[in-house]
Amino acid sequence: MWKKKSKTSFSDDGVKKKSNRDIWFTGIFFSVLFVAMMGFYAHFVIVEGQDMINSSYNSRQKVLTAKNRRGTIYSANMEALAETITMDDGKEYRNYPYEDLFAHVVGFSTKGKTGIEAQANSYLIQSNISLSDQIDNEIAGVKNPGDNVYTSLRIDLQKIAGKSLGVSKGAVIVSNVKTGEILAMVSKPDFNPCTIAEDWDEYLEDEDSTVLLNRATQGIYPPGSTFKIITSLAYLRQNSGNYENYSYNCKGSFIYGDSKITCYHGTVHDQVNMIKSFAKSCNCSFANMGLSIDRTIYQETIECLGFNQSLPVDFNYSRSKLKVDDSVTGEDMIQISFGQGSVQMTPLHLHLITNAIANGGTPMKPQLLTKVETAEGELVKEFKKQPYKEFMTEQEAATLRMLMTEVVQQGTAKKLKGLEYTAAGKTGSAEYNMVKEDSHAWFTGFAPAEDPEISVTIIVESIGSGGDYAVPIAKRLFDAWFEVN
Amino acid sequence: MQYYIVEFSKYVIALLMGIYTLEAFIALGKHRDDEKTGVFVRQNVYMFFVQFLAYLSMCLQTGQIEYLFFYAFLQIALFSTIILYQMIYPKSNRLIINNMCMMLSIGFIMLTRLDYDKAMKQFFIVVISLAAALIIPFFVHKLRFIKHLKWLYGTVGISALGMVLVLGQVTQGAKITYNIAGVTLQPSEFVKIIFVFFIASLLYKAATLKEVVISAGFAAIHVLILVASRDLGSSIIFFMGYLFMVLIASCNYLYLIAGFLCGGGAAIVGYHLFSHVRVRVQAFLDPFSVIDNEGYQMSQSLFAIGSGKWFGMGLYQGTPKDIPFVESDFIFSAIAEELGGVFALCLIMICLNCFLAFLKIAMDLDDIYYRLVACGLAVMYIFQIFLTVGGGMKFIPLTGVTLPLVSYGGSSVLTTLILFSIMQGLYILKFTEEKEQEKARIKSEKAALKKMKAEKSKAGVKMKNVEKEVQDFV
Helix, strand or coil, rough: CCCHHHCCCEECCCCEEEEEHHHHHHHHHHHHHHHHHHHHHHHHHHHHHHHHHHHHCHHHHHHHHEEEECCCCCCCCCCCCEEEEEEECEEEEEECCCCHHHHHCCCCCCCCCCHHHCHHHHCCCCCCCCCHHHHHHHHCCCEEECEEEEEEHHHHHHHHHHHHHHHCCCCEEEEEECCCCEEEEECCCCHHHHHHHHHHHHHHCCHHHHHHHHHHHHHCCCCCCHHHHHHHHHHHCCCCCCCCCCCCEECCEEEEEEEEEECHHHHHCCEEHHHHHHCCCHHHHHHHHHCCCCCCCCHHHHHHCCCCCCCCCCCCCCECCCCCCCCHHHHHHHHHCCCCCCCCCCCCHHHHHHHHHHHHCCCCCCCCCEEEEEECCCCCCCCCCCCCCCCCCCCHHHHHHHHHHHHHHCCCHHCCCCCCCCCCCEEEEECCCCCCEEEEEEEEEEEECCCEEEEEEEECCCCHHHHHHCCCHHHHHHHHHHHHC | HHHHHHHHHHHHHHHHHHHHHHHHHHHHHHHCCCCCHHHHHHHHHHHHHHHHHHHHHHHHHHHCCCCHHHHHHHHHHHHHHHHHHHHHHHCCCCCHHHHHHHHHHHHHHHHHCCCHHHHHHHHHHHHHHHHHHCCCHHHHHHCCCHHHHHHHHHHHHHHHHHHHHHHHHCCCCCEEEEECCCCCCCCHHHHHHHHHHHHHHHHHHCCCCCHHHHHHHHHHHHHHHHHHCCHHHHHHHHHHHHHHHHHHHHHHHHHHHHHHHHHHHHHHHHHHHHHHHHHHHHHCCCCHHHHCCCCHHHHHHHHHHHHCCCCCCCCCCHHHCCCCCCCCCCCHHHHHHHHHHHHHHHEEEEEEEEHHHHHHHHHHCHHHHHHHHEEEEEEHHHHHHHCCCCCCCCCCCCCCCCCCCCCHHHHHHHHHHHHHHHHHHHHHHHHHHHHHHHHHHHCCCCCHHHHHHHHHHHHHHHHHHHHHHHHHHH
């Protein structure tokens, strides 16, 4: 036993011999360090390598652009949304066949890069065609074709969304609930990416111009009554999912301290329960509900839904902001309860919450890109569809789905009632200044209500109520989806 | 055709490098090199092809015929090194020689691509250093008194470092170099080796608390002078070398733990005390937030590695020159960009292979002094690689040291070649030790045999006498 512990041993000839244990330790210590370092390297190359190429500080972009012709961006049905055309004199220009229709979502690559042109830049400027073809191109003195990027965008839905918004400012997002794929994304007013270089100065001159802003992902709006979804969820959490006991008597206005709020157009809803409050979008009832909810629970609910946090997307977006703590006065809390006051949200974020409700509590990560292929059709990269974090329990999502279905059945979105499919959703008419008549029309919802496939989020700026102006757009989009599928 | 060769050579080089590395590890696993000559010859062939393809591809792309001449000289220099070693020291460690030559040739490929003038300058330094280093193994196994010169090592080491601190030139905020007769020297490189000899001579007889405390005091003087000269990388390398030498000498892991704790404490103090340390940490934590200033170098290095992916952009296809000090501190990132991740990882593994070969030599040695020297040098060598490679890929904060044998820098390459030659000397020393022991054993066995025979014949005579007596009696 004691022999094992001895650190030195003596060989036959009596020369003192040290054990090699410590040298083994040294060897293993540094080997482990090096294996960790090599693992880090591999991880870096696999995970972050692409981002490194995409940084505008990386001069290698120029090298690649000189070697390769920028790849094509395709829609879901393989139509080019952006393509580089080489003219006879060897000059290249970037063509956008649908001109302004995909202006924000696809973006442009001439005056800086925006949209998918920026997001997928590193793929578009690299060429993974076979070595023999590269050699052929080298000999022929032509550039290698860059890799092509495929998106989930659908031209038919994009057209409907664009046309429906018309001359109004606003935004529309349509996505597939089950995969998270974005099917359409429109922001108005828009621009023509083909002529962006010529129009550039004009946009810069007009300091108030927000033409280049993608309202769907970067526009920050008061969500109005669509936010009642969140207040309802907080109420459910406070009352362990029980909503049947809720009741309130609406007199058309709600007075708290010095402030007085009214329902839309001063409507009196009389006795309402939870379902009716939500369906009829009764402001007074929600003001009452908001005051009854513990601030900590409310704050936890909105944090859980991703307020003040980053969203799981690879494109530019703004963060939704809201803080509910003890510094929020009762008057402020009333405003927050139905999405006015200090609440600021992007259509994208509201859309993500709707997707969570439609998809059993956990939304899929929103995705624009589906895959990258070489010009020869070899797969370079496939973007996996994956769920994001759980926003709410399945039970809570089911309750909210029921509430949103009732909005269509008996509430503010009746225009979606009695169709071949059952829709669900929530309207909103968000006031954004002191003039009460001006409001942003909102609708966020999905269909079919029983097993949601498609979801839409719509905002039309300063036009009127959501039920009147946003719901019809949703109907057209749903119709198109169910007609084709 | 040209394009074909350039693109194709990229993959072939990575493949050859992979096979080379694999063979290096197979050779490492076997005992002594009796039946492995085939492996080493194959390694030389891979090395030859890697260089040939790289220079051919560079020559084709730039149209510079002189690169081919340079290549020819390089080949002659490296192969004569291999052959001369074989002739002078038939029992030398061929794995270490091959690795040394492989790393030198990788360094030259990259230097030629980055800056041909510097490559030529480096070539002269390397040729002279190789020639000088050739005699070192002889000294190592003949001059046994070197273990008694401890105060000479201490004095020379500390005064050399001190001189740089007082008189040295300031480059990039650090006092590292010193000019003698037009030659710029970086004494901290040479002092590394002297330091290892010094610490070994303090610890080889005994490593009780007393010796450890005394040696710690002297090690601290070295490290603090380096910290004062703002040569952070070297100070950490000295520190690590010292820690592991104490571990090997004392077999006590408490010293190692205590050392790491002290080092961690010193790092925190250093962070608060020195702004240049904070800048490094900031550039490590988020280089892109300070990309225009402190993080520029780091970000460019990451761009290089990220752009290179697994098989690289190809020689002359990337822009490694965007990285400041690419030839000395960031040569690894340049290699990763143009020759690719596979190649770069193989390079790291070859370095690790050298380190393990060094440790194997240490394990075979019986003399504690030489064991300590071997381990100290090995740890300093591998840790320097860890600092420069890990720093370049943002695995650890950047310290700005060279990649031994690959980076541009005369002092660095000369020191590393001396280090490799000392290791050869120790390897040969072990062999002669074994031979002497064998001789001694044979001698004693022979003596024993003689004695036995003598006794036997004596007994035989006795027996015969008895037999005779019996016969007579009958």
